[in-house]
Amino acid sequence: MQIDRCRFGKRKMGLMSKVIMMCGICGSGKTTYAKKKEQEGYILLSIDEEMWKLYGRKGIDYPEEQYEKLSEQVEAALQKKLLSLIQQGKDVVIDFSFWSKENRNVYKELIQKAGAETELLSTPSGECLDQHFRWRLMTIS
Secondary structure, three states: OEEEEEOOOOOOOOOOOEEEEEEOOOOOOHHHHHHHHHHOOOEEEEHHHHHHHHHOOEOOOEOHHHHHHHHHHHHHHHHHHHHHHHHOOOOEEEEOOOOOHHHHHHHHHHHHHHOOEEEEEEOOHHHHHHHHHHHHHHHHO
């Protein structure tokens, strides 16, 4: 896993939040890592989990064409929650895919303006494919 640390200030007396942003393709281990950080005391914000909790499964519990609109609403709510958690000095791990550099930069700027430290964790696609093939071999055997 590659780590890109972008520090926007010092963590003074435990009051400054640290926000970990997960970046990688589906099945790369983002959620698994995020849940480990949650066990360490980080607050986990997951767009997928929030979508499932509020609306269920795409194409089953709501029409697929509604996904974009609903996910935008969920993301806006999670951004508000993120800012509130930063103001409270909480450490947060964001389990989004952060596919585009533009989206990563939007979040880095949002987090920076709120006064928190960020860390971008990304899983290289080659590593993801290796994990996927090992998993497939275990399930076939």
